[in-house]
Amino acid sequence: MVIAIGFEGSANKLGIGIVKEGVVLSNPRRTYITPPGEGFLPRETAQHHRQNALIVLQEALEEAKIKAEDVDVVCYTKGPGMGAPLVSTSVVALTVAQLWNKPVIGVNHCIGHIEMGRLITGADNPTVLYVSGGNTQVIAYARKRYRIFGETIDIAVGNCLDRFARVLKLSNDPSPGYNIEQMAKKGNKLLKMPYAVKGMDVSFSGILSFMEERAQGLLDSGEYTPEDLCFSLQETIFAMLVETTERAMAHCESSEVLIVGGVGCNLRLQEMMGIMCSERNAKLFATDERFCIDNGAMIAHAGSEMFKHGWKTPWNETTCTQRYRTDEVEVIWRDD
Amino acid sequence: MSSELEGFEMMKQGAEGRLFRGAYLGKPTVVKERFKKMYRHPDLDEHLTKDRIKAEARAIVRSKAAGVRTPCLYHVDFNQRRLYMEDIVGSVTVKKFIKDSLIGCSDEEAMVKIKPVAYEIGSIIGRLHAHHIIHGDLTTSNILYSLSESSKIVLTLIDFGLSHIDNSAEDKGVDLYVLERALLSTHSNADKMFPIILQAYKKANSQESKTILAKFEEVRARGRKRTMVG
Numbered sequence A: 001m002v003i004a005i006g007f008e009g010s011a012n013k014l015g016i017g018i019v020k021e022g023v024v025l026s027n028p029r030r031t032y033i034t035p036p037g038e039g040f041l042p043r044e045t046a047q048h049h050r051q052n053a054l055i056v057l058q059e060a061l062e063e064a065k066i067k068a069e070d071v072d073v074v075c076y077t078k079g080p081g082m083g084a085p086l087v088s089t090s091v092v093a094l095t096v097a098q099l100w101n102k103p104v105i106g107v108n109h110c111i112g113h114i115e116m117g118r119l120i121t122g123a124d125n126p127t128v129l130y131v132s133g134g135n136t137q138v139i140a141y142a143r144k145r146y147r148i149f150g151e152t153i154d155i156a157v158g159n160c161l162d163r164f165a166r167v168l169k170l171s172n173d174p175s176p177g178y179n180i181e182q183m184a185k186k187g188n189k190l191l192k193m194p195y196a197v198k199g200m201d202v203s204f205s206g207i208l209s210f211m212e213e214r215a216q217g218l219l220d221s222g223e224y225t226p227e228d229l230c231f232s233l234q235e236t237i238f239a240m241l242v243e244t245t246e247r248a249m250a251h252c253e254s255s256e257v258l259i260v261g262g263v264g265c266n267l268r269l270q271e272m273m274g275i276m277c278s279e280r281n282a283k284l285f286a287t288d289e290r291f292c293i294d295n296g297a298m299i300a301h302a303g304s305e306m307f308k309h310g311w312k313t314p315w316n317e318t319t320c321t322q323r324y325r326t327d328e329v330e331v332i333w334r335d336d
Numbered sequence B: 001m002s003s004e005l006e007g008f009e010m011m012k013q014g015a016e017g018r019l020f021r022g023a024y025l026g027k028p029t030v031v032k033e034r035f036k037k038m039y040r041h042p043d044l045d046e047h048l049t050k051d052r053i054k055a056e057a058r059a060i061v062r063s064k065a066a067g068v069r070t071p072c073l074y075h076v077d078f079n080q081r082r083l084y085m086e087d088i089v090g091s092v093t094v095k096k097f098i099k100d101s102l103i104g105c106s107d108e109e110a111m112v113k114i115k116p117v118a119y120e121i122g123s124i125i126g127r128l129h130a131h132h133i134i135h136g137d138l139t140t141s142n143i144l145y146s147l148s149e150s151s152k153i154v155l156t157l158i159d160f161g162l163s164h165i166d167n168s169a170e171d172k173g174v175d176l177y178v179l180e181r182a183l184l185s186t187h188s189n190a191d192k193m194f195p196i197i198l199q200a201y202k203k204a205n206s207q208e209s210k211t212i213l214a215k216f217e218e219v220r221a222r223g224r225k226r227t228m229v230g
């Protein structure tokens, strides 16, 4: 019975989770929230993680009701992510591993999301839509890799949403995306904006600059309400995501979709994906904010899969990397 | 309201629409129906569907003029959101052809069969680009493989919904990049196929290939460099 502890801090969430054979024993988390109109910067975010690491660690151990010696392996996010927050979190993980004398595993953040999604939902071999503040990818498993079929060619969908929230000066609490989602529920007038799908790839930067340039004028003229703009943005960019996911499904002849990553807890996105799936007799799998949003348990779970298949990260390779593509990891724990 | 397609049978559901097989004016016909996608806003759906049907109908005709084989276009019905086109009888997708070639063969043996197909893929894309047609969704699901009566390889390019006309090296470079990525993620022997494709491409689009391939390298480097945070 492998017990793994996972440390995640690649963006503005610090999470530490403990997982025992696919059962989440604890998964506490803290989010660094910036004032309206401001994004999070590496230095301040890293500081937030440092300040909270020991408290969250204690919570994780207490809630799981285990002692340090019960842990079999210490897992941390190796990347991708922001340099300073990644390092500030991994330092804690590596120190703990030394103190407790446990092996260490550096985990790819995206793989963490995928494996956690599969564990929680029971999806077997899904086409994965991975959508977060820093990533937008359509992924499918083949020949020991999670292969990227489509991705954003510029900014991530979550980044587009966050930056638009800043234009409207929406609160970052609990997250800009959540507040856009709530506003969008009250909007109904669709603004026509660029729709950028290239094969299985998408682009959001044109949409963002279109909105940044026009938002104020459209609001001032009274033509559109802030709610309408949130609605229009969501309807357009989510349609692009659902369309590219469907393209990948058709190409791979897949009949399952799994949505992971922070934007994946958006219920409108889930609803749209669900309708697309029902139109082609496929099945949708999604999770709620506990597991969609960055958390420690996902790193612990992916790490324990690697550990059980004989993997350990050599001490001199326990580094972090801002760029770490999903398809770089050999998926040793799947035989299909 | 969509009306019944009499005498047609559903063939498969593709990425954008449903495909039906039957006869139209006595000829074997495939109907591609871009049915209403209920997941997206009706205005957006209407507008995208119109655009794509238009783009597809235009590019089918233009590509033929450029010497690239496409299905003959028989009829466009905007109200029913349907395109009627020639059924490429006896064809399989290049994706299926490649997968089947690998069954029970060594990689080397399979490559003997696949090589001429890869070469032909490069030639048709080269011709397409020489005429400034950007396909927009180049994958091995969107190229059909068949044999002529004299057993020659015939490739037919389909699925032009995302196509457009553009003479920029950027768009052509992206078109090649989309293809390379689709190959790499789908086929285990992609690394052997793609150089052959490029070789044929250079020959078929000799005038511009230097600039386009430079652009392609640039687009590729951009992809690798993309930072991925959180």
Ligand SMILES: Nc1ncnc2c1ncn2[C@@H]1O[C@H](COP(=O)(O)OP(=O)(O)O)[C@@H](O)[C@H]1O
Pocket (backbone or CB within 6 Å): A250, B012, B013, B014, B015, B016, B017, B018, B019, B030, B032, B071, B085, B086, B087, B088, B089, B091, B092, B093, B141, B142, B144, B158, B159, B160, B161
């Ligand atoms: N003219 C045709 N003749 C024979 N098969 C076709 C023809 N057009 C499409 N198909 C088959 O239908 C599939 C989907 O068609 P496609 O035009 O690519 O639609 P989608 O945009 O939905 O992917 C193709 O991969 C191919 O197998």
Ligand SMILES: [Mg+2]
Pocket (backbone or CB within 6 Å): B014, B015, B141, B142, B159
């Ligand atoms: Mg297709």
